[in-house]
Amino acid sequence: MFDKTIDREEHSGMPEIDKRSDFRFTVSPMVVSIDKEQKRFFGVGLNISRSGMFFQTPELMDVGDVFQVKFTLPKTDTTVTCKSKVVWRECFNSVRKRTTQAGIQFIDIDPSVAEYLGKLVHKQDEPQTH
Numbered sequence: 001m002f003d004k005t006i007d008r009e010e011h012s013g014m015p016e017i018d019k020r021s022d023f024r025f026t027v028s029p030m031v032v033s034i035d036k037e038q039k040r041f042f043g044v045g046l047n048i049s050r051s052g053m054f055f056q057t058p059e060l061m062d063v064g065d066v067f068q069v070k071f072t073l074p075k076t077d078t079t080v081t082c083k084s085k086v087v088w089r090e091c092f093n094s095v096r097k098r099t100t101q102a103g104i105q106f107i108d109i110d111p112s113v114a115e116y117l118g119k120l121v122h123k124q125d126e127p128q129t130h
Helices: 111-125
Strands: 002-007 025-036 039-048 052-057 066-072 079-094 098-106
Touching: 025 052, 052 079
Parallel strands: none
Antiparallel strands: 002 079, 025 039, 025 066, 039 052, 052 098, 066 079, 079 098
């Protein structure tokens, strides 16, 4: 048995409009630590931008949840901790496991970190020369 729950702002039968304001940088799966309501759990970050991240976790997350997220900046040893908010999520439930995929918005990320992430995204979009 497989069950899928989607929490998006509106389901009118029309294609979902991408409301992201920043381009994303695809990352090698990175460990994300989440502190929510005095509970710590982990997820896997799949892409990141200067304003948010897409990740998945076996824990249930709801749209509107606010929590601390901790991760290491791609291509560095710098650890970032900031308050974040779930802006969308999809839940997949099967007999064996539950997975939540969520898009989060960084609420109080350090401006220098946001600038670094913005540069990383733009560098990814540049043509590669060998």
